[in-house]
Amino acid sequence: MSVLPPVRRDRVIAQLPQVSIIQYMLAVKQSFECVTLSGFKIAKVIVVGDLAVGKTCLINRFCKDAFDKNYKATIGVDFEMERFEVLGVPFSLQLWDTAGQERFKCIASTYYRGAQTIIIVFDVNDVASLGHARQWLEDALKENDPTNVQLFLVGTKKDLSSPAQYSQIEQDATKLAEEIKAEYWALSSLTGENVKEFFFRVASLAFEVNVLAEIEKSGSRHIGDVIKINSNSNSLYATSKKKQSNCCQ
Ligand SMILES: Nc1nc2c(ncn2[C@@H]2O[C@H](COP(=O)(O)OP(=O)(O)OP(=O)(O)O)[C@@H](O)[C@H]2O)c(=O)[nH]1
Numbered sequence: 744m745s746v747l748p749p750v751r752r753d754r755v756i757a758q759l760p761q762v763s764i765i766q767y768m769l770a771v772k773q774s775f776e777c778v779t780l781s782g783f784k785i786a787k788v789i790v791v792g793d794l795a796v797g798k799t800c801l802i803n804r805f806c807k808d809a810f811d812k813n814y815k816a817t818i819g820v821d822f823e824m825e826r827f828e829v830l831g832v833p834f835s836l837q838l839w840d841t842a843g844q845e846r847f848k849c850i851a852s853t854y855y856r857g858a859q860t861i862i863i864v865f866d867v868n869d870v871a872s873l874g875h876a877r878q879w880l881e882d883a884l885k886e887n888d889p890t891n892v893q894l895f896l897v898g899t900k901k902d903l904s905s906p907a908q909y910s911q912i913e914q915d916a917t918k919l920a921e922e923i924k925a926e927y928w929a930l931s932s933l934t935g936e937n938v939k940e941f942f943f944r945v946a947s948l949a950f951e952v953n954v955l956a957e958i959e960k961s962g963s964r965h966i967g968d969v970i971k972i973n974s975n976s977n978s979l980y981a982t983s984k985k986k987q988s989n990c991c992q
């Protein structure tokens with residue numbers, strides 16, 4: 744059996760980005776009742792968008808801190824697993840880098856199913872690639888439950904655009920993001936601008952959604968409940984009840 748090395752220190756998320764229900768619950772913790780959660784430790788993320796918009800470079804910048812200026816088309820799909828520690832709990836993103844080229848699209852789309860997060864990528868210097876974002880979303884949603892996915896619209900290659908050019912496309916991108924209920928990010932894989940922040944945001948939101956879904960499934964979410972994340976255990980959360988329970992001690 745292989746033993747995983749510890750999570751990299753720069754993959755530790757000590758706080759969730761917004762004042763979340765989980766943090767609130769942590770803040771007001773009283774007494775605990777254990778709930779073992781099983782399914783929340785990995786989130787599937789698919790990255791879609793036109794050819795050469797920079798999907799592979801984005802993933803490589805984050806996962807390998809590398810950037811290749813030569814274009815090598817992705818054939819079908821590639822895959823990376825990125826491990827985090829969120830609030831002391833191991834959590835991984837399974838990143839599926841799909842091909843933008845039309846001839847590989849049908850292989851790539853067979854990997855869309857089961858995505859928790861969809862990242863639609865466009866090039867901020869290429870209006871057409873933004874125009875195709877809706878179609879990418881539509882295709883990805885055919886294989887997924889639209890009410891159960893988190894969406895991100897990501898503009899790449901920000902380093903190549905002047906502030907004036909960028910502000911024009913930003914308006915369109917922000918509008919589209921609002922319409923499709925996606926969060927909008929602009930970044931550069933060449934310089935690394937915003938790349939780490941973006942993936943931390945993806946991981947934090949995916950973690951939060953998964954934990955809440957598990958708690959909901961376990962039937963233990965009531966007003967006044969408290970969740971405690973037990974960092975000594977891989978899959979243990981605890982919810983508070985008025986009366987004390989011994990099972991987490
Ligand atoms: N200047 C600059 N170039 C970038 C950036 N991101 C990607 N590129 C370049 O854009 C080209 C395409 O990048 P890829 O990441 O391979 O594109 P892709 O979306 O994965 O393409 P497919 O696999 O065919 O779908 C490469 O030549 C990259 O070097 C960026 O942030 N800035």
Ligand SMILES: [Mg+2]
Nearest residue numbers: 798799816817
């Ligand atoms: Mg690629």
